[in-house]
Amino acid sequence: MSKQLSHVVGFDDAPFARSHRGDVLVAGAVFAGARLDGVLSTRVRRDGANATGRLAACIIASKFHAQLHAVLLQGIAFAGFNVVDLEGLHRETGLPVLVVARRKPSLSTIRRALLDHVPGGKRKWRLIEAAGPMEPLAGVFVQRQGIGETQARRLIENLQINGLMPEPLRVAHMIAGGVTTGESRHRA
Numbered sequence: 809m810s811k812q813l814s815h816v817v818g819f820d821d822a823p824f825a826r827s828h829r830g831d832v833l834v835a836g837a838v839f840a841g842a843r844l845d846g847v848l849s850t851r852v853r854r855d856g857a858n859a860t861g862r863l864a865a866c867i868i869a870s871k872f873h874a875q876l877h878a879v880l881l882q883g884i885a886f887a888g889f890n891v892v893d894l895e896g897l898h899r900e901t902g903l904p905v906l907v908v909a910r911r912k913p914s915l916s917t918i919r920r921a922l923l924d925h926v927p928g929g930k931r932k933w934r935l936i937e938a939a940g941p942m943e944p945l946a947g948v949f950v951q952r953q954g955i956g957e958t959q960a961r962r963l964i965e966n967l968q969i970n971g972l973m974p975e976p977l978r979v980a981h982m983i984a985g986g987v988t989t990g991e992s993r994h995r996a
Contacts, residue, residue, distance in 0.1 A: 813877035813904070813955075813963045814841045817848060818976025819863060820882035822984035829854055832887035834863070835984035838872045839976045842969055846872055847983060852887045855926055859890040864900035878904045878963060882977045883913075884939055884951065889922060891932040894939045894953040904955035908964070908977055912942050912949045947972040 815838075822833040836848030850866040852859045863881075867873055884907045885891045898905045918936065922929035942949040945957065946964040955963070967974035973981075982992035 812966075813959065814966075815839070815845070815872070815875045816878045816880055816963070816967070816974075816976050817867065817872065817876055818880040818882070818974060818978075818980045819848075819886075820977060820980040820984050821852070821886040822988035824854065824887065824988075833984055833988055834859075834866075834886055835980045835987065836866065837976045837979035837983060838870075838876070839967070839979075840875070842967075842975065844979060846870075848872070852890045854890070855888040856890045857928055857931070859886045860893040860896045860900070863892065864897055867901050867903070873901075876901075876903055878906060878955065880967075880974055880977050881905065881907045882981060883907060883909055884936060885932075889926045889929075889932055891935045893935050894951065898954040904960075905953045906955065906960055906963070907939065907942070907951040908974060909942060909949045910973065912944075948974075 817836045817838045819834055819836045824832050831851035832854055834850050834852055837844060838846040848866050848870055850862045852862050881892060894905050919933055922933045939951045942951055946961050950960060952960050964974055969975045986992040
C-alpha cells in the first residue's frame with residue numbers, strides 16, 4: 809500500500825509580452841491536501857535553459873521542502889521554451905514530478921518551433937522526448953517522473969477540486985497572473 813501524496817507544490821509561469829526578453833516570474837502554490845499552505849516564487853529566463861535548476865533551488869530552499877510529496881508543473885516549458893528536465897528535477901528534489909496539461913500538445917509544432925527558432929532547440933527537444941509521451945489521466949494529459957500511473961491518477965483526482973486542473977496549478981496560475989498584470993484572468 810503506497811502512502812497518500814497530500815503535500816504538493818504546483819508551478820505556473822506568469823504572462824509576458826511577446827517582445828519580452830529576460831526573466832519571467834514563476835509562481836508556486838503549496839498545498840496540504842485541499843488547503844493552500846504557502847506560496848513560492850522564482851524567475852526563469854525567457855526561452856532559456858535554467859528552469860530545472862531554478863525550480864529545484866526554489867523547492868529545496870523553501871521551508872516546505874521536507875513536507876512535500878510531489879511537484880506539479882503546468883506544462884513542461886516555462887517562459888516560452890525554457891524546458892524542464894523532468895528526470896533532473898526529480899533527482900535534485902527527491903520528489904515525483906508531474907507535468908499536467910488540459911489538452912495534448914502538438915509535438916510536431918513544438919519540434920518545428922524549437923528546431924527552427926529557439927537557441928538550444930535540439931537539447932530542449934531531447935528533454936521533451938525524454939519526458940515521454942503525454943498520457944490521458946483523470947481527464948487531463950500528463951507526463952510523469954518518479955511516480956506510477958495509479959498513484960499519479962489518485963493524486964490528480966484528489967486535487968481536482970474546482971475542475972479538471974489540479975488545484976495547486978489552478979491557484980499558481982491565478983497568483984502568477986494577478987501579481988504580474990494586477991488581476992488574475994483566464995482559467996489555468
